[in-house]
Amino acid sequence: MLDTSARLLRLLALLQTPRAWPGSELAERLGVSGRTVRNDIDRLRELGYPVDATRGSAGGYRLGAGAVLPPLLLDDEEAVAVTVALRTAAQGAVPGTEEDALRALAKLEQVLPSRLRRRVRALQAYTVTVPADRPAPAVSAEVLTTLVSACRDRERLRFDYLDHGGSSTLRTVEPYRAVNWGRRWYLVAWDVEREDWRTFRVDRIRPRTPAGPRFAPRELPGGDAASYVARRVSGAAWRYHARVEVHAPAAAVVERINPAVGSVEAVDASRCLLTTGADTVQSLAVHLGMLDLDFDVTEPPELVAHLRRLASRYARSTPPDH
Numbered sequence: 001m002l003d004t005s006a007r008l009l010r011l012l013a014l015l016q017t018p019r020a021w022p023g024s025e026l027a028e029r030l031g032v033s034g035r036t037v038r039n040d041i042d043r044l045r046e047l048g049y050p051v052d053a054t055r056g057s058a059g060g061y062r063l064g065a066g067a068v069l070p071p072l073l074l075d076d077e078e079a080v081a082v083t084v085a086l087r088t089a090a091q092g093a094v095p096g097t098e099e100d101a102l103r104a105l106a107k108l109e110q111v112l113p114s115r116l117r118r119r120v121r122a123l124q125a126y127t128v129t130v131p132a133d134r135p136a137p138a139v140s141a142e143v144l145t146t147l148v149s150a151c152r153d154r155e156r157l158r159f160d161y162l163d164h165g166g167s168s169t170l171r172t173v174e175p176y177r178a179v180n181w182g183r184r185w186y187l188v189a190w191d192v193e194r195e196d197w198r199t200f201r202v203d204r205i206r207p208r209t210p211a212g213p214r215f216a217p218r219e220l221p222g223g224d225a226a227s228y229v230a231r232r233v234s235g236a237a238w239r240y241h242a243r244v245e246v247h248a249p250a251a252a253v254v255e256r257i258n259p260a261v262g263s264v265e266a267v268d269a270s271r272c273l274l275t276t277g278a279d280t281v282q283s284l285a286v287h288l289g290m291l292d293l294d295f296d297v298t299e300p301p302e303l304v305a306h307l308r309r310l311a312s313r314y315a316r317s318t319p320p321d322h
Contacts, residue, residue: 020060156212177225238277
């Protein structure tokens with residue numbers, strides 16, 4: 001049988017899983033009587049852990065939310081995952097939270113067992129983060145929290161939105177999701193005045209308070225906020241756009257691209273149209289080559305000319321057949 005201190009830690013670990021535990025099951029897990037379980041629950045409450053109890057066939061004990069944050073128990077994999085996440089946050093995943101992440105990381109690494117500390121240090125030493133070609137726009141953690149709270153509570157938002165030139169417009173939206181895409185955060189929302197879906201860069205949003213009235217949820221475009229942002233953001237950023245007829249079924253092409261590369265529309269059972277783009281015709285040519293499928297391109301003319309140059313270059317690079 002576990003001693004009292006070890007038993008309390010084991011009980012706390014069980015209660016931190018997201019489910020209700022019947023007293024009889026806890027007693028069986030801990031090898032004690034139901035009365036001992038009730039006494040241990042009382043001890044945890046005295047230490048500041050808010051243990052809720054519900055009656056009935058589906059009832060039991062579960063750890064609730066309290067006024068203060070008590071110590072948490074993490075298993076090995078959870079501790080490593082949290083440490084890696086904190087390191088990522090400390091590197092500026094959400095600007096403004098780096099200092100908080102560093103403090104939390106220092107506290108966690110201080111209490112890690114040596115076996116876990118070795119794993120974490122190995123991850124740090126043998127993984128490499130490729131720096132972005134330009135710094136990510138600063139996103140306020142306070143603004144991001146305001147946006148996701150409005151998404152959760154289904155409350156309309158009013159905010160000043162800055163365009164590329166720095167001009168501000170007042171927008172009223174029904175917010176649905178905040179999406180992290182590449183180096184930027186975007187808000188997917190229904191624009192009330194324009195009566196259409198829009199994506200907004202979070203670093204350009206200046207919320208006004210208080211929040212507006214609640215709204216009835218709409219169906220997200222395509223049912224997936226991430227795919228919607230990928231299509232909108234990629235398309236808006238492309239300098240060159242192309243419609244390519246690919247000599248393959250649409251399903252085969254969809255398997256070879258992600259939503260950020262473009263969209264696919266079936267022509268018949270053996271052909272489809274790929275709408276795609278990129279900042280340079282060189283990048284477009286690379287993407288098309290990686291399909292490893294036959295295709296026809298008629299526009300833009302810059303891409304057609306570049307592909308012809310590539311065809312000549314590749315032809316010259318191989319010896320003639322004998």
